[in-house]
Amino acid sequence: MTYMTSFLPDPVTQPEFYADVPFKRLVAWLVDTLIIVVICLLILPFTAFTGLFFFPAMVLVVGFAYRVVTLANRSATWGMRLIALEFRDSAGERFGAGMAVAHTLGTTISFAMPLLQVGSIVMMLVTARRQGLSDHLLGTVALNRAAAH
Numbered sequence: 798m799t800y801m802t803s804f805l806p807d808p809v810t811q812p813e814f815y816a817d818v819p820f821k822r823l824v825a826w827l828v829d830t831l832i833i834v835v836i837c838l839l840i841l842p843f844t845a846f847t848g849l850f851f852f853p854a855m856v857l858v859v860g861f862a863y864r865v866v867t868l869a870n871r872s873a874t875w876g877m878r879l880i881a882l883e884f885r886d887s888a889g890e891r892f893g894a895g896m897a898v899a900h901t902l903g904t905t906i907s908f909a910m911p912l913l914q915v916g917s918i919v920m921m922l923v924t925a926r927r928q929g930l931s932d933h934l935l936g937t938v939a940l941n942r943a944a945a946h
Contacts, residue, residue, distance in 0.1 A: 804887065804888045804889035805885065805887065805889055805926065805938055806940065808925040808926050808927075809925070813941060814940045814941055815925070815926060815927045815938075815940070815941070816941060817941075818882065818921070818927040818939050818940075818941065819918075819921040819922055819927055821877075821880045821881075821882050821939075821941075822877075822882065822921065822929075822939055824876070824880050825874060825876035825877040825879065825880055825882060826876065827876070828875065828876030828879055828880075829860075829863070829864070829874045829875065829876035829877075830860075832863070832875055832876065833856060833859055833860045833863055834856065836859050836863065837852065837855050837856050837859050840855065840859070857905075861901055861905060864897070864900075864901040864904070865894070865897045865898055865901050866897075868884065868892045868896075868897035868900060868901065869892060869893060869894040869897035869898075871883070871891070872884045872885065872891035872892040873942070877939070878942075881941060881942040881943050882939050882940065882941060882942060883939070883940060883942045884896075884900065884937055884938070884939055884940075885937065885938055885940055886935070886936065886937050887935075887936030887937065892937075896935070896937070899935055900931055900932075900935060900937060903930070903931030903934060903935065904929075904931050907929070907930055907931060913930060916930055917929035917930035917931065920932075920933060926938045927939065
């Protein structure tokens with residue numbers, strides 16, 4: 798798949814945009830997972846605790862909505878904001894709603910299939926722009942926000 802990358806920072810001449818991105822994404826994912834679980838625990842009493850029977854499904858649905866809303870609003874989840882990361886599309890723009898849904902769907906599919914997830918992690922570690930599988934397919938990147946401003 799070929800996509801235009803001339804609007805994205807060059808990893809050779811501007812490596813600060815991609816410095817420590819895989820580690821920061823892991824930390825952001827851990828923070829986001831904690832936030833999602835807390836939201837689900839807060840929802841639980843409103844289900845008369847029947848949500849305990851489908852808690853993993855609740856986490857999946859709440860997590861999907863959380864990621865789409867936060868990515869569509871500021872191109873970063875709360876975990877990503879905490880560690881100063883944000884996503885950009887191939888034109889260098891922040892995510893809109895469509896790209897937020899597409900990226901979240903790609904990430905969800907990768908997590909559902911361990912082989913894809915391992916491949917995605919390997920890609921984040923070896924590609925110049927530190928792109929995972931979904932990023933590569935969509936032409937998106939995670940950038941250090943401090944370098945972008």
